[in-house]
Amino acid sequence: MNAVALRKRHGVSIMSRFDRRANRSGSGLASGIVFLLVLAVLIAKLVAAASGSEAVIDAPLLQATTTSVHTVDAAGHALLSVLEVFRLPAHLKRLREMEGELALLRTRNQQLEEVARENERLRGLLKLHPPREFGTVAAEVVARSMDLWFDTVVINRGANAGIKLQDLVVNGVGVVGEVAEVGANHSKVRLITSPDFALSAVSNTSQLNGIVRGTGGGQLSLGYIAADAPLKLQEKLFTSGLSPTREGGARPRGLLLGYVTKIKKQPELSTLEVSVRPAVSGRGLRYVLVLTERV
Structure with a gap:
């Protein structure tokens, strides 16, 4: 294999690893962008306050920052909705388990009620006092x-x-x-x-x-x-x-x-x-x- 092909193959391998890492860190990048935007707003406000032009930059920066935050927030909600779909089988399984537990509790309650009724019947017999003969x-x-x-x-x-x-x-x-x-x-x-x-x-x-x-x-x-x-x-x-x-x-x-x-x-x-x-x-x-x- 010549040197050119080797460099190309090595470059493809590096790009593949980069893409995988990028996908895994996608959510982290979104959070990082929001943080950097907020930091930029704060720095700009400090600079503007020092130069007397705070009101000029407030509106554009705040609008840009707000738009970015809303975009990231919407993406976060969409991701949560997808995750809830994947969690649905687990929720259904837990619901079935809870229904079984409820049925068991009802059965035990019925058994306790029957024991109470039997005790009442037996107490009734004890109240009876027949003649001594x-x-x-x-x-x-x-x-x-x-x-x-x-x-x-x-x-x-x-x-x-x-x-x-x-x-x-x-x-x-x-x-x-x-x-x-x-x-x-x-x-x-x-x-x-x-x-x-x-x-x-x-x-x-x-x-x-x-x-x-x-x-x-x-x-x-x-x-x-x-x-x-x-x-x-x-x-x-x-x-x-x-x-x-x-x-x-x-x-x-x-x-x-x-x-x-x-x-x-x-x-x-x-x-x-x-x-x-x-x-x-x-x-x-x-x-x-x-x-x-x-x-």
């Missing part, structure tokens, strides 16, 4: 019948825990039902709203005795009340301590059954037709107590 067996509802959703449930305690047929089942509010079937470690409970449920009751104000029965529609009825009885709406009905239709079963007195919601006279009969709202709904049952007779 009755024992209690705590149980959890583990299944419901599919054919009569609100009329029977299954609990996780049975004969091995001392549970017997017709034992009364309650929670912190009132009567839930009675034991209909007993296994070794589970029992089926007939809810108070079942058409097969019947229990002797007494009203708290008028002290009237009757029979509370389930209607199968989530409600109760009160039978054997004379047409001229002084029964009133919203009277509370409690267990009387008797078992009118079945042998055995723990039947303590004074447990809440429900509230009188409708009283209708039956002209053809000598009794009243009484509708009762149960104190305990089959919906949402979780923990119950089975009342057992002490031997």
Whole structure:
């Protein structure tokens, strides 16, 4: 290779390196230009002040400087906009991460709310004070019948825990039902709203005795009340301590059954037709107590 070609190649290489460095330092040069312009304005103002011609040079210099600054500022904003486009995938990723964190927090909050509800149910059971002649067996509802959703449930305690047929089942509010079937470690409970449920009751104000029965529609009825009885709406009905239709079963007195919601006279009969709202709904049952007779 001759000397001329070598000089040309060496010159091209130097120019390439210069171009790359120029590109990398482009932003630095813009800032440097602004600095030099501002410095020039200051020096010119000092010189003009010394010679008495400050007002003559102020306007041109300031205009030139302002134009340059605005140009650099616009270029800076354009560069920032381009950079934001490249940062968009990172922003979207962080947004998805935050959405996941929010969903996790919501799930944990729901879990804490359910724990609080369970604690409230358990506190309700602790408030119950059955007569001393009755024992209690705590149980959890583990299944419901599919054919009569609100009329029977299954609990996780049975004969091995001392549970017997017709034992009364309650929670912190009132009567839930009675034991209909007993296994070794589970029992089926007939809810108070079942058409097969019947229990002797007494009203708290008028002290009237009757029979509370389930209607199968989530409600109760009160039978054997004379047409001229002084029964009133919203009277509370409690267990009387008797078992009118079945042998055995723990039947303590004074447990809440429900509230009188409708009283209708039956002209053809000598009794009243009484509708009762149960104190305990089959919906949402979780923990119950089975009342057992002490031997």
